[in-house]
Amino acid sequence: MSEKGSFGFDEFYSQMFGERWPRLKEALLSPKKHVAVLNPHSKFKFLEPPVHMTGISFEHDVKEDFPHPERTEAGYLNYYLMDAASLLPVEALDLTPGEKVVDLCAAPGGKSFLxxxxxxxxxxxxxxxxxAARRARIHRIFEDYIPKTEQKNISITAHDATKWSLYQxxxxxxxxxxxxxxxxxxxxxxxxxxSLWAPGRTKNIAVTQFAMLASALDIVKNGGTIVYSTCALSRLENDEIIRKLYQKRAGRFELIRREFSFGEPTEFGWQVLPDTTGHGPFYLAIVKRIR
Ligand SMILES: C[S@@+](CC[C@H](N)C(=O)[O-])C[C@H]1O[C@@H](n2cnc3c(N)ncnc32)[C@H](O)[C@@H]1O
Known part of the structure; x- marks a missing residue:
């Protein structure tokens, strides 16, 4: 199959998702629902009781639409708007104060803020x-959301994630x-x-993604965890990356399986698709290094 553009795109994803594709495509073209994650540094409070999603540990509200975030008297923006599914990788990291954490592809910085x-x-x-342009957005988000005194443990770096394990x-x-x-x-x-889409694109991106994951496996401590995530639909960039890790790094990791309150399990991870949830697309897998 080598069709390009809109026709090729439809053909590629209908082969991947079968009967589900038309519904999925329609949902992808519908407006996105947002979650507003409260910024505790802003001292803002939601006016009406917020709608909470099960399993989300950040103070938040869910709506079709929110006004743009605003600066409060405390000097920081009141909330951060994101797709609800984007909260899941940070929930999956299960962070506790004092841990050493790297967000390898961090810009614009929503998940780093979380x-x-x-x-x-x-x-x-x-x-x-x-x-560099996207790092500037991380700086801006940190400035807008986090007091300087609360940024003492944060550094912003500019490395190539595929090569990180050469240095650390x-x-x-x-x-x-x-x-x-x-x-x-x-x-x-x-x-x-x-119109520029071609099936080779997802295959090429998958090569980079695997290089990043292989690098991540070297820089995480033994016993530590990696959360691999994408907003891709293509399985080549999701479960197939984990399958390749089994092929190329056998014995060095195990998968941690976890369920969330929205979305569905995949062979190796968890996926949130908009036809069933109104959120996403989003995929994540949790990899624990064991050697
Ligand atoms: C999906 S976005 C990250 C979104 C971000 N985690 C957030 O929640 O706001 C992927 C990012 O990877 C960065 N990127 C692409 N190739 C990279 C590489 N080789 N090393 C490090 N970052 C890279 C891009 O500049 C882009 O900002």
Missing amino acids: CSLKLKNQGLLVSNDRS KSIYDKVLLDAPCSSERHVLEDSKEL
């Missing part, structure tokens, strides 16, 4: 991104690898992107 709330300025949070080994208790991905929702929303 990690900082869990670490409570203790231990270490390294927020990394290779792109067995350092971190937890690694978040929220990898760059096909992000099909954005492709579908952008006719130019869609």
